[in-house]
Amino acid sequence: MTDTAATSGAAAGDDTAAGAHRAQARDILSGYAGHKGALLMALLDVQYQLNYIPETTVDDAAEILGYSQPEVWGVLSFYSDFSVGQGHDHFIDVCIDAPCHVTGARAIERAVRDAVTAGGKTDVAVRAISCPRLCNQAPVVAYDQEWRGQLTPRRAAELARNLGGDTA
Amino acid sequence: MPSDIYASLRQEAERAWTEWDDPSAARISVGISAAALTVGAGRTLDAIRATVAELGIEANILEVGDIGFSWADPVVHIARPGMPRVTYGNVSADAAPQLARDVLIDGNLRPDLALGVQGDAPIPDTEIPLLKDQSWMRDQLRLVMADFGHIEPGNVLHYAARGGLASLDRALHGMSPQEVIDQVRTSGLRGRGGALFPAGVKWGFMGPPSGGDRYLAINGEEGDPGAFTDAAIVENDPHRLLEGVLIAAYAMGCTKTYIHIRAEYRLPLLRLRRALHELEERGLVGRNIMGTEFSHEIEIEATGHAYICGEETALMESVEGKRGAPRPRPPFPAAYGIFGRPTTINNVKTISYVPTVLAMGGEEFAKIGAESASGTAMLSLSGHINKPGIAEIPVGINLAGVIENVAGGIRGGKQAKALQCGGPLGGIMSADEMDMPAEFQAMTAKGSPLGSGGILALDEDTCIVDLVKNISEFIDAESCGKCFPCRKGATHISRLLATIVEGFGQTGDLNKLQSIGQSMVAGSLCGLGQLAPGVLNNAVRYFESEFAEHIDDKRCRAGVCAGLTADAPQPAVEAAIA
Ligand SMILES: Cc1cc2nc3c(=O)[nH]c(=O)nc-3n(C[C@H](O)[C@H](O)[C@H](O)COP(=O)(O)O)c2cc1C
Ligand code: SF4
Ligand code: FES
Numbered sequence: 253m254t255d256t257a258a259t260s261g262a263a264a265g266d267d268t269a270a271g272a273h274r275a276q277a278r279d280i281l282s283g284y285a286g287h288k289g290a291l292l293m294a295l296l297d298v299q300y301q302l303n304y305i306p307e308t309t310v311d312d313a314a315e316i317l318g319y320s321q322p323e324v325w326g327v328l329s330f331y332s333d334f335s336v337g338q339g340h341d342h343f344i345d346v347c348i349d350a351p352c353h354v355t356g357a358r359a360i361e362r363a364v365r366d367a368v369t370a371g372g373k374t375d376v377a378v379r380a381i382s383c384p385r386l387c388n389q390a391p392v393v394a395y396d397q398e399w400r401g402q403l404t405p406r407r408a409a410e411l412a413r414n415l416g417g418d419t420a
Numbered sequence: 421m422p423s424d425i426y427a428s429l430r431q432e433a434e435r436a437w438t439e440w441d442d443p444s445a446a447r448i449s450v451g452i453s454a455a456a457l458t459v460g461a462g463r464t465l466d467a468i469r470a471t472v473a474e475l476g477i478e479a480n481i482l483e484v485g486d487i488g489f490s491w492a493d494p495v496v497h498i499a500r501p502g503m504p505r506v507t508y509g510n511v512s513a514d515a516a517p518q519l520a521r522d523v524l525i526d527g528n529l530r531p532d533l534a535l536g537v538q539g540d541a542p543i544p545d546t547e548i549p550l551l552k553d554q555s556w557m558r559d560q561l562r563l564v565m566a567d568f569g570h571i572e573p574g575n576v577l578h579y580a581a582r583g584g585l586a587s588l589d590r591a592l593h594g595m596s597p598q599e600v601i602d603q604v605r606t607s608g609l610r611g612r613g614g615a616l617f618p619a620g621v622k623w624g625f626m627g628p629p630s631g632g633d634r635y636l637a638i639n640g641e642e643g644d645p646g647a648f649t650d651a652a653i654v655e656n657d658p659h660r661l662l663e664g665v666l667i668a669a670y671a672m673g674c675t676k677t678y679i680h681i682r683a684e685y686r687l688p689l690l691r692l693r694r695a696l697h698e699l700e701e702r703g704l705v706g707r708n709i710m711g712t713e714f715s716h717e718i719e720i721e722a723t724g725h726a727y728i729c730g731e732e733t734a735l736m737e738s739v740e741g742k743r744g745a746p747r748p749r750p751p752f753p754a755a756y757g758i759f760g761r762p763t764t765i766n767n768v769k770t771i772s773y774v775p776t777v778l779a780m781g782g783e784e785f786a787k788i789g790a791e792s793a794s795g796t797a798m799l800s801l802s803g804h805i806n807k808p809g810i811a812e813i814p815v816g817i818n819l820a821g822v823i824e825n826v827a828g829g830i831r832g833g834k835q836a837k838a839l840q841c842g843g844p845l846g847g848i849m850s851a852d853e854m855d856m857p858a859e860f861q862a863m864t865a866k867g868s869p870l871g872s873g874g875i876l877a878l879d880e881d882t883c884i885v886d887l888v889k890n891i892s893e894f895i896d897a898e899s900c901g902k903c904f905p906c907r908k909g910a911t912h913i914s915r916l917l918a919t920i921v922e923g924f925g926q927t928g929d930l931n932k933l934q935s936i937g938q939s940m941v942a943g944s945l946c947g948l949g950q951l952a953p954g955v956l957n958n959a960v961r962y963f964e965s966e967f968a969e970h971i972d973d974k975r976c977r978a979g980v981c982a983g984l985t986a987d988a989p990q991p992a993v994e995a996a997i998a
């Protein structure tokens with residue numbers, strides 16, 4: 253994976269979306285250069301600004317922050333905040349842990365996936381994720397990190413169809 | 421005797437408080453929390469601001485924390501000039517303008533949306549009951565939650581106006597570190613992170629300072645799905661945690677505190693940072709605090725989402741910037757902790773009780789709650805109940821009563837089937853056992869330890885096997901992989917349960933599950949592997965016949981497991997789609 257990442261275009265001079273994301277990630281990482289033990293914080297910053305971790309970030313973080321690639325992978329694979337891979341314009345996160353599970357998360361996840369598939373949206377990624385501590389409003393779904401609570405499958409599907417448009 | 425520094429802070433605070441809570445003005449406050457925002461509280465606040473501006477109403481408007489009534493979010497509190505505040509529930513952005521107009525212009529208190537009148541004095545000529553008399557509040561005792569929903573989170577003046585920082589002042593100016601430890605010991609305060617270790621005893625392990633750094637680490641990981649009170653404290657009253665930190669650090673002679681909290685809790689982090697910044701600006705954190713010899717530094721560690729980092733030795737690894745894999749013990753943290761220095765680790769809730777312990781005195785605090793665990797239990801209520809939310813009860817009141825009143829009973833008029841408590845490493849009990857004290861040890865004996873206070877209530881239509889499978893998948897995903905029996909065992913258990921719910925279970929699977937669980941308990945380094953089979957074992961203890969139906973009859977009585985035949989023609993999950 254890192255092989256292709258290393259050759260998939262340098263940050264500068266690549267005007268694709270991936271190139272732009274890579275440049276942005278490198279910018280964020282550079283802000284942490286020289287700080288001891290900043291690997292986790294720097295990667296979290298990339299994750300929460302871009303909503304994912306570009307594959308190129310493994311090499312970039314290693315280079316900019318002075319770690320080995322396995323060390324970067326070690327952190328990326330350990331914390332479940334990270335979603336390494338392809339960028340999408342939008343992310344829909346469905347919580348699937350027990351309190352959401354028993355209040356209908358499974359049907360919600362299915363409804364969201366169906367809505368995304370039916371709408372032919374390739375720029376939206378659906379992720380099943382672990383509890384964001386909003387169980388008092390279960391079941392919950394986030395559209396681009398903005399959480400909505402007390403959802404029904406119908407409203408979750410609407411949310412997916414309307415690109416986060418408000419349904420509450 | 422309050423010190424001069426504190427007295428002048430208090431004066432400033434009271435001025436700031438009356439500026440907001442001016443009895444001669446109209447006052448509107450809106451509860452904003454990460455949870456309330458998911459159902460539109462932010463838009464409600466905007467709508468209220470717009471309406472007040474549009475109608476030219478003279479009113480003070482404030483963003484406050486979350487009063488804990490998640491089931492009624494968005495929650496708005498409104499006081500007419502000269503009158504007590506009334507708390508309103510389910511105030512959507514659409515409903516808010518009319519509500520503000522009705523209450524503040526027409527003098528119609530809108531009993532239809534009112535949850536209750538705050539304080540002790542009823543409003544004459546209305547039918548709106550006092551909030552404290554409502555069924556869901558009657559049994560609560562709010563020590564840590566006292567100011568939730570009343571103050572602006574992170575505003576040190578609001579905190580101090582309501583009595584905050586008085587305990588810190590008393591400790592620094594009137595008590596020796598040993599006296600503080602003695603008070604905490606006398607109070608019987610036990611750790612709320614799950615293991616219930618007496619806090620005063622743990623602090624005593626540190627011994628007198630011998631020069632050099634020693635640390636306090638605050639465990640705000642709160643990894644259990646279904647537990648959200650630590651985040652709630654940080655979000656709704658961050659100064660309470662910080663005051664507790666300073667008192668604890670003074671008692672143990674700690675030079676620095678690391679507060680470990682997940683980066684994903686954005687609003688709690690924002691408010692905690694603001695709160696810390698305010699204390700630093702006022703010289704209440706840093707060098708020579710409140711004019712004394714005591715100096716202390718606090719660092720907020722925003723970390724990643726990894727359940728195992730809640731385990732104390734893993735937390736120390738993560739504070740050091742490494743992967744959070746547990747360390748063997750001994751050496752114990754008090755001897756060899758963060759960066760090899762003496763360290764004490766406490767949960768957010770534990771430390772947040774400390775200002776109250778000093779304010780009341782250890783002996784008085786010890787009278788609250790149960791003999792085995794003094795004080796209150798903060799509850800995270802979720803699942804099939806009418807009133808999910810955050811609550812605080814004296815330890816030891818009747819558990820069935822908690823579910824019926826505080827949690828509002830099972831929704832949809834259904835019967836309770838089980839309570840899953842203490843998170844994925846906790847356990848589960850049949851609802852038939854609920855007529856018992858909500859007390860840590862008693863619930864552990866029933867197989868559903870209260871742990872960090874998460875109660876997931878399950879109704880009669882829940883498939884227990886499916887739930888246990890969900891929890892086992894969580895454990896499998898969160899095992900750090902360091903010990904073979906935990907890593908492999910967790911995977912085996914969740915795979916085997918998946919086979920069973922898909923209809924391919926075989927006779928003997930239950931024994932297999934339990935023996936894998938036994939080897940996890942025997943061969944695991946930390947509590948994750950050791951406690952992992954708790955939910956499974958107790959589910960089998962109370963609901964063995966349901967496992968047998970899945971395995972032998974290929975039948976799921978709840979109609980949840982898709983591959984099996986159902987008793988009811990209409991699966992519960994499908995019904996929810998309609
Ligand atoms: C797997 C595992 C996860 C834990 N997670 C947490 C947690 O999220 N929060 C917490 O306060 N304690 C957690 N604990 C307990 C801590 O190890 C430790 O006992 C606690 O933070 C001590 O604080 P207290 O004495 O104030 O309760 C966990 C323990 C284990 C074994
Ligand atoms: S018991 Fe499990 S979680 Fe704990 S150290 Fe071992 S492998 Fe890691
Ligand atoms: S389980 Fe979904 S928010 Fe906690």
